[in-house]
Amino acid sequence: MKEEKIELKRTPLYEIHHQYGGRVIDFGGWALPVQYKGIIDEHRAVREKAGIFDVSHMGEILVEGGQALDLLQELVTNDVSKMKINQVQYTPMCNDRGGIIDDFIIYRLGESKYLLVVNAANTEKDLNRVLEVAKGYPEARVEDITDQVGIIAIQGPLAKEILQKITPQDLGDIKYFWCVQDVEAAGENTMLISRTGYTGEDGFEIYCPSQSAPAIWEALMKEGEGLGLVPAGLGCRDTLRFEVCLPLYGNELTEDTNPLEAGLGRFVKLDKPSFRGREAIAEMKEEGPGRVLVGLEMTSRGIARTNYPILENGQKVGVITSGSFAPSLDKNLALGYVPKELSEIGTALQVDARGRLIDARIVPIPFYKKEEN
Amino acid sequence: MIPKDLKYTESHEWIIVEDGVGTVGITHHAQDQLGDIVFVDLPEIDDSFGKGDIFGSVESVKSVSDLYIPASGKVLEINESLLDSPELLNQEPYEDGWIVKIQLEDVEELDDLMDAGEYEDQLD
Numbered sequence: 001m002k003e004e005k006i007e008l009k010r011t012p013l014y015e016i017h018h019q020y021g022g023r024v025i026d027f028g029g030w031a032l033p034v035q036y037k038g039i040i041d042e043h044r045a046v047r048e049k050a051g052i053f054d055v056s057h058m059g060e061i062l063v064e065g066g067q068a069l070d071l072l073q074e075l076v077t078n079d080v081s082k083m084k085i086n087q088v089q090y091t092p093m094c095n096d097r098g099g100i101i102d103d104f105i106i107y108r109l110g111e112s113k114y115l116l117v118v119n120a121a122n123t124e125k126d127l128n129r130v131l132e133v134a135k136g137y138p139e140a141r142v143e144d145i146t147d148q149v150g151i152i153a154i155q156g157p158l159a160k161e162i163l164q165k166i167t168p169q170d171l172g173d174i175k176y177f178w179c180v181q182d183v184e185a186a187g188e189n190t191m192l193i194s195r196t197g198y199t200g201e202d203g204f205e206i207y208c209p210s211q212s213a214p215a216i217w218e219a220l221m222k223e224g225e226g227l228g229l230v231p232a233g234l235g236c237r238d239t240l241r242f243e244v245c246l247p248l249y250g251n252e253l254t255e256d257t258n259p260l261e262a263g264l265g266r267f268v269k270l271d272k273p274s275f276r277g278r279e280a281i282a283e284m285k286e287e288g289p290g291r292v293l294v295g296l297e298m299t300s301r302g303i304a305r306t307n308y309p310i311l312e313n314g315q316k317v318g319v320i321t322s323g324s325f326a327p328s329l330d331k332n333l334a335l336g337y338v339p340k341e342l343s344e345i346g347t348a349l350q351v352d353a354r355g356r357l358i359d360a361r362i363v364p365i366p367f368y369k370k371e372e373n
Numbered sequence: 374m375i376p377k378d379l380k381y382t383e384s385h386e387w388i389i390v391e392d393g394v395g396t397v398g399i400t401h402h403a404q405d406q407l408g409d410i411v412f413v414d415l416p417e418i419d420d421s422f423g424k425g426d427i428f429g430s431v432e433s434v435k436s437v438s439d440l441y442i443p444a445s446g447k448v449l450e451i452n453e454s455l456l457d458s459p460e461l462l463n464q465e466p467y468e469d470g471w472i473v474k475i476q477l478e479d480v481e482e483l484d485d486l487m488d489a490g491e492y493e494d495q496l497d
Contacts, residue, residue, distance in 0.1 A: 023408075039434040040409045235408070235435055301456070303412050303432050325411035325434060332412070354437075356414070 011056035012150040012210040020231045028121040030057040039235035043327040049228030050156030059123030059146045064113040066139035079269040083108040088177040092259045094277030099255040119249045150213030155203030162224035186219035188212035200244030243368035251321045261289035292343045295365035296334040302358035304334035304351040311350040381492035388443040398471045407433040410462045413455045421447045444482040446475035
């Protein structure tokens with residue numbers, strides 16, 4: 001394997017990835033494993049058993065003090081005032097044109113203390129945006145704590161059983177999109193454990209001081225390996241999120257994409273006090289978005305990829321944002337934007353795969369849903 | 374892992390010639406770097422290619438890679454089992470994972486390709 005460039009940023013689990021045979025690549029400036037044994041095996045392990053991921057590259061921005069809530073209410077589109085302590089909320093953050101600067105989750109950690117967990121590649125841009133909006137809220141304090149925090153995600157139907165073996169906290173008490181703070185795991189103090197993830201499976205994310213991350217990882221592997229737990233790379237993280245149609249920033253979401261066309265309207269609360277991008281989004285809501293995000297299934301041979309044109313009768317009508325072989329469905333699927341009038345389920349379209357046309361039709365999203373028990 | 378009797382390209386294809394017919398595939402190193410291969414785009418029988426032309430592509434979960442023909446010729450046979458079982462390229466890149474057979478125009482073109490030792494040196 002070729003050595004990665006030395007200037008790449010390292011997570012606290014860098015050594016572990018090499019130890020477990022991870023294929024470490026440059027992922028937005030971070031040295032992270034795209035896979036260990038193979039993307040498809042890891043994908044299936046997460047759907048059927050469990051996988052652990054290093055997501056320490058995610059950015060963490062702490063917003064606290066008086067006016068923290070007011071600042072966030074202006075910053076993001078969702079209604080932060082609805083959050084209770086230890087609750088987690090997903091939200092887009094928009095520019096003044098209604099385009100998405102980033103999408104992230106917010107943890108309410110105290111009366112007036114919030115943690116924004118943002119896409120790694122957007123951390124600096126997001127921090128600048130928060131600081132810009134914070135000028136109007138001098139009592140709020142903003143701090144980037146990315147370098148102090150390690151995050152391990154354990155995902156899959158056995159995630160709860162395995163994590164329970166290393167923590168005295170009853171995980172059954174943590175509901176989906178909630179967290180508990182200052183929990184012990186593997187004898188280490190964690191910042192928090194939340195029932196969250198990016199795979200469409202049940203699972204948890206463990207936030208801990210950087211130096212505690214390797215011990216927690218090793219304890220999970222020790223307890224879980226016999227049950228089918230595998231280290232999982234960013235490759236299957238992408239195919240897992242793709243099958244359940246969780247949007248990926250840079251693919252489905254960009255600064256020129258509005259939350260309404262991206263299907264994120266339920267995370268935009270136009271009835272709360274004003275927020276950045278509100279006017280543009282309200283205007284689009286009035287008219288209805290001109291284009292919408294749809295799911296496509298390839299009906300002839302081929303795989304649609306990001307930025308491939310979508311055609312109707314030879315004319316370009318849209319663009320693919322993500323496309324892949326879907327390991328849990330054994331189909332070639334894609335997400336992309338098409339005009340509203342061509343977005344009905346069943347509509348036949350084509351995808352231009354570097355000059356070769358693939359037949360496709362619009363299918364319902366999400367492509368995959370976990371079985372409820 | 375690098376068979377001695379094949380010739381190799383810098384783009385990680387291999388070729389072996391028997392009676393003027395070249396069998397072409399990708400190397401173990403190529404399939405390992407690609408990861409799980411999930412789709413193969415093959416040429417049609419009778420398609421003609423000049424040395425170095427793109428004659429198809431292989432797609433892993435994450436990426437698309439073009440295939441370059443190691444020597445000029447006309448396609449005699451394609452490995453149709455790859456259409457339904459692209460994983461053969463991962464499992465047996467030098468055997469059941471062969472991709473095309475071509476009628477070579479000029480066997481001497483192979484002199485420019487690498488032998489196993491040269492290919493191995495290139496990988497380091």
